[in-house]
Amino acid sequence: xxxxxxxxxxxSLLTEHQESAARNLLIRLLADLDRDKLQYSAxxxxxxxxxxxxxxxxxxxxxxxxxxxxSAFAVNVGQRIATLHREQSSVLSKLLDGKNIAVSAPxxxxxxxxxxxxxxxxxxxxxxxxxxxxxxxxxxxRRIFKKFSxxxxxxxxxxxxxxxxxxxxxxxxxxxxxxxxxxxxxxLVVDEFYKAxxxxxxERSPSLIKALLKLSKISKQRYYLAPNIKRLGENPLTxxxxxxxxxxxxxxxxxxxxxxxxxxxxPDRKSAKxxxxxxPREAKTLVYAGTYSxxxxxxxxxxxxxxxxxxxxxxxxxKWLRENYQSDWVLADLIExxxxxxxxxxxxxxxxxxxxxxxxxxxxxxxxxTSSIIEGVNTSAQNVIVWRSRTxxxxxxxxxxxxxxxxxxxxxxxxxxxxYLLDAPPKAxxxxxxxxxxxxxxxxxxxxxxxxxLSKQQIDRIIQYRAQMSSIVGxxxxxxxxxxxxxxxxxxxxxxxxxxxxxxxxEEWRGFAYLNSSNxxxxxxxxxxxxxLKAGAWETRHSNVVTVVRTIANNWRLSLSEIISSLRxxxxxxxxxxxxxxxxxxxxxxxxxxxxxxxxxxxxxxxxVSAFVGRMSHAFLPxxxxxxxxxxxxxxxxKKIHAAGLINFEDPDMDLLKxxxxxxxxxxxxxxxxQTLGPFDRYIVKFFFDGITADEPELVDVFx
Numbered sequence: 001x002x003x004x005x006x007x008x009x010x011x012s013l014l015t016e017h018q019e020s021a022a023r024n025l026l027i028r029l030l031a032d033l034d035r036d037k038l039q040y041s042a043x044x045x046x047x048x049x050x051x052x053x054x055x056x057x058x059x060x061x062x063x064x065x066x067x068x069x070x071s072a073f074a075v076n077v078g079q080r081i082a083t084l085h086r087e088q089s090s091v092l093s094k095l096l097d098g099k100n101i102a103v104s105a106p107x108x109x110x111x112x113x114x115x116x117x118x119x120x121x122x123x124x125x126x127x128x129x130x131x132x133x134x135x136x137x138x139x140x141x142r143r144i145f146k147k148f149s150x151x152x153x154x155x156x157x158x159x160x161x162x163x164x165x166x167x168x169x170x171x172x173x174x175x176x177x178x179x180x181x182x183x184x185x186x187x188l189v190v191d192e193f194y195k196a197x198x199x200x201x202x203e204r205s206p207s208l209i210k211a212l213l214k215l216s217k218i219s220k221q222r223y224y225l226a227p228n229i230k231r232l233g234e235n236p237l238t239x240x241x242x243x244x245x246x247x248x249x250x251x252x253x254x255x256x257x258x259x260x261x262x263x264x265x266x267p268d269r270k271s272a273k274x275x276x277x278x279x280p281r282e283a284k285t286l287v288y289a290g291t292y293s294x295x296x297x298x299x300x301x302x303x304x305x306x307x308x309x310x311x312x313x314x315x316x317x318x319k320w321l322r323e324n325y326q327s328d329w330v331l332a333d334l335i336e337x338x339x340x341x342x343x344x345x346x347x348x349x350x351x352x353x354x355x356x357x358x359x360x361x362x363x364x365x366x367x368x369x370t371s372s373i374i375e376g377v378n379t380s381a382q383n384v385i386v387w388r389s390r391t392x393x394x395x396x397x398x399x400x401x402x403x404x405x406x407x408x409x410x411x412x413x414x415x416x417x418x419x420y421l422l423d424a425p426p427k428a429x430x431x432x433x434x435x436x437x438x439x440x441x442x443x444x445x446x447x448x449x450x451x452x453x454l455s456k457q458q459i460d461r462i463i464q465y466r467a468q469m470s471s472i473v474g475x476x477x478x479x480x481x482x483x484x485x486x487x488x489x490x491x492x493x494x495x496x497x498x499x500x501x502x503x504x505x506x507e508e509w510r511g512f513a514y515l516n517s518s519n520x521x522x523x524x525x526x527x528x529x530x531x532x533l534k535a536g537a538w539e540t541r542h543s544n545v546v547t548v549v550r551t552i553a554n555n556w557r558l559s560l561s562e563i564i565s566s567l568r569x570x571x572x573x574x575x576x577x578x579x580x581x582x583x584x585x586x587x588x589x590x591x592x593x594x595x596x597x598x599x600x601x602x603x604x605x606x607x608x609v610s611a612f613v614g615r616m617s618h619a620f621l622p623x624x625x626x627x628x629x630x631x632x633x634x635x636x637x638x639k640k641i642h643a644a645g646l647i648n649f650e651d652p653d654m655d656l657l658k659x660x661x662x663x664x665x666x667x668x669x670x671x672x673x674x675q676t677l678g679p680f681d682r683y684i685v686k687f688f689f690d691g692i693t694a695d696e697p698e699l700v701d702v703f704x
Contacts, residue, residue, distance in 0.1 A: 003041060012045045020248040023051045027253040031415035042066070052086030053251060055411065076120040077113050078147025079695045084113065087249045092117050094242070094416050095187075100222045102193065102238050104229035105246040107406030108380070109158040111225045112143065115189055118223075119148055119167070120136065124186035127152075128215060129169045130208070132192045132201075134348055138630055138691075139355075140169050140191075146695040157656045159629045172204070172211035173586070176485040179214055188212075188219040194226040194235060196435045200399070206438040206490040212237050213450055215483075225350075228402045230431035233365060236453035237435055252409030256419040270422050275296070275305045277385060277420055278366045281338060284358065284414075285366040285383040286373060288404050290390035292575065295341060298368050298387060299330050308336040313363045313683070321682035324636045326564050326574050335364070342369040345579040349634040349684075355379055356687060374403045380410035382418060388422040398429040422479060443469070443492020446482065465492055472499045473601045486597045495594065498533060502602045512599055515592070515609040520550040530592055538583065544572055545588070548580040555620045560636055567610040581619055585626075622649040624659040631660075633688040637681050644674035660692050 003400075013022035026047050033040060040048075040058040045066045048056045057070045074083045076090070087105070092114050094101050105111060119127060129144075131137045137156055144167055145154045153163030156170055168178060172657045178439065195201040196208045213236075216222060217615045222241060232243045263269045278285050289295045316333040331341055331350075340354035351372075357363035358379065371391050373379060384407050389396040396404075408417020442458055443465030451459060470478045481487055489495055502509060508529070514522045524546055531542045547570050551563055558566075567577050581638050593613045600608060618626035627639045642649045646661045654662075663671065668689045672682055 001029050003029065003033075003044065007043045007047050011050075014050055017435055019051065020250070022047075023053065023250060024253050026051055026053070027250070027415050031253070034415060045334070052249070054085050055083045071575075072519065077116040078120045078144075082113060082117075084117070085110070085249075085251065087246050091244065091246075094244075095221070095223060096121060096202060096704075098221060101244055102224040102226070102241045103234060103244045103246065104226050104232075106404065107227050108249050108251045108409055108411060109249065110251065110411065111191075112140075112378070115223070116143070118187060119144075119152075123151065125165050126182060126185050127167045127187045127189065128182070128185050128219075129167065129189040130172050130175065130191065130211065130215075131169060131170060132172065132195050132204075133344070133372070134630055135351055135372070136191065136378070137169050137171065138348065138352060138632065141257065141631075142691045144169065145691065146693070149261060149694045156630065160655070160657060172208045173488070175211045175215060176488065179485055180205040182218060185215060186220040186221065188215050188222045190222070190224045192226060193224040194229060194399075194433055197433055198436060198438065199434065206441045206572060209435070210441045210444060210490050213445065213453060215670075216448060226433070227406060228399050228431055229433045231433070232436040233432055235435040236437060239453075245270070251411050252414065253416050254405060254408050254419055255416050256405070256421065258421045259424055260421050271301050273420075274385065274387065275301060277383065278302075278339070278628045280307055281309075281365045283365075283382040283418075285385060286379070286381040286407055287366055287368040287385045287387055288371075288373070289368050290370065290388040290396065292343065292370065294388045294390070295343065295368050295370065296330075299334055299339075299341070302337055302339050302368075303330070303333050306337045306339070309338050311338065311362050312649045313357050313360060314338050316680040316683070317357065320678065321350075323678075324560055324634070326561065326568075329574060334368075338363070338365040340367040342367050342373045344370065344372040345575065345582055346513045347578060347629065347634065349629050349632050352632045353684065353687065371400060371404070374400070374407065380407050380414070380417070382408070382414040382416075383420065384408040384417060385420045385422060386425070387422050396426050398426045399431065401426050438490075440491045440493055442481070443496065444490055445486070465496065468496055469499060472496075472502060472503045473598070477601045481597060481601070487594050489594050494534075495598070498595065499598050499602060502598055509599060509603055512595075512603075512609065513607045515612045520553040523549065530588075530595060533595075534591065535574055537587065540576070540580065544576070545580060545584065548572065548577065549584055549588075549616070552581055552584070553620050555635070556622065556625070556639075559639075585617050585619050589613050592616065622654065624654045624656050625649050627656040628659060628688075630685070631688060632691055634684065637677070637684055637688075640676040640681065641671060641674060646671060646674050661687060663689070663692060 006025065009021045011027050012143065013025065023096055029044070033044070039061050042063050045057050045062045048054070049066055049069055054070055054073045058065055058069060059067060062070065068666045070083050073089050074081050087109055091101065095114065095118050101110065115129070117464045129140060131140055141154060141156050148167060152165045152167045155166055155375070158174055162181055190212065196205055196212065198205045224238065224241065228247065230245060230247065232238060259273050260270070274287070278287070287298060289298050314335050318332040320336065321332040334341060340358060342351055342354060354364060354367065358367055359632050367373065369694070384405055386404060391400055408419050409415065437458070439461070442461045445454070445462055447459045447462040465479065473481070475544065489496055511526050514526055517523065527549060528542055531538060531545055548567065551566055556561060564574050564577060567572070572580070592609065596609050598612060621635055625635055628638055629635060638649060641647055646666060648654065648658060649659070668686065671685050677685065
């Protein structure tokens, strides 16, 4: 591009109030200058200033007034100074003024910086950040811990002790465990708040709405974030919030290409195009496959058409996967070809390691994923390939499609994101977010405390439910169950049906106490009965769920490879094992917990299987070991550290905070001294320590 002519065109667009087009053209110009390693002229810096992209101002060539703008928009974002762009600064200003705001902005907008700047400026006592997934929880935790762990206790795990100042980060399901302890919240942040709509997350939206209702009552201020929403329909959750739509304020340019038009539905040409795009290994690439079966199809193509490469990180990682998981695992074959896989079922530590290796120039070149990559982590790439316009069993929706392609490009790294559509994109849709109040959660609310957000008909439904449940469990017990949030299921109708069943047929629950048996074979009949309570919720045969429960009961005693091998002989493959272990630790343990509370109240107060529920929710591992996996430390490495006598994970008092304290006391060199650790184990330990180590303040001269 001719710099002067392009700047002239940008200025003309600005004069015509076509700021979005001007910004897109400017970003393409910056990409050219970056590629050719050319310094910005004063004119280019002025165009950057005029379009509000202040962080892009190049200080070395800036005039005094341009330097002043760069400095004026610089803020402390936690241990370092960063310059915000115009709209980031505007949003932060509203937050600092105490306003409640819901923001819709592009993926590349930089919404996280605003949270960090608010915490650095206000030093609040309590911040709660609700995220949609465990993976995003750990990514957020790592960022927040590095910046604020010296002033705040950063909490992600259930039942962690509160400090004098706290930043709590977790999915909505974990929020209920802290409602009794939190008296006030200075700032409630909800990332990806569009998931409160059943249109976007039918299964989990009721629990998110319930959590937001409960947390909002004690929140002084709220900040909700989402991408790709043009309008926000009237709803009880955001009726007193200012909605700010900033979708046109992009910080990168998306270059969308449509190779699918050339294929004429020829699968061979489509496959050849995929390999053509990823085999040069010249750019970081995300491949959206859409479904697990399509991930397998893409994996087969990669293994068939791409040769292994010997790299400093990927080769040892592939070997480690074969030794610790399964010798013939397809993921290891892919890693040897510098290609990773991201899905919602895989052990979190594996996803975290792959995302980290994706950041290295000599790590992973590509990652093949389901939609987990857009709701799990804030990862971007130079190239995004849409292999299939599906999400699970459904066609891809325009909203999700825009979220996926929004992963292309990244400020200061990739000015231009290249989007390759190997399948036809979905039809454009109206981007209005509608959040409907789910009737099934009404019974779990309070007609007095929640009245301001409910209609008279809804309040009547709550009163009716209270009367029905109180007639079964007694009014005092019902009040206790509700006040202490002891029932985890948000479906009040299901809980009422379960309570009625126990009241009418207590003899059918005689074997419930067998869950306290040390012999997993004694659990079968009770597990089958509980699984039938939600017959369609498990996405597999009930016998498979029971088999995995019995097998993972030995998770701490047996090696992970032995567990996987045993399940394989029973016809359960490694991907199914991941999914079922996750289902068991979350969904099944929560269901048994509810059954336990009602069983104690209605049938027999002396039978309590809460210890069993606790073990199941930790995949039958020591609690700290299971929670450390969320921090990026695999159970296999924790076992070696335990065997070396460095940390006793079998100590009943060894919770997450105590174990992290033990690690910090040992120091990274003390842990690496363990002779049992292999080469890639040692890399993992370093990665783990990076996530529990605070950054030192970085003093930056914003004038360069």
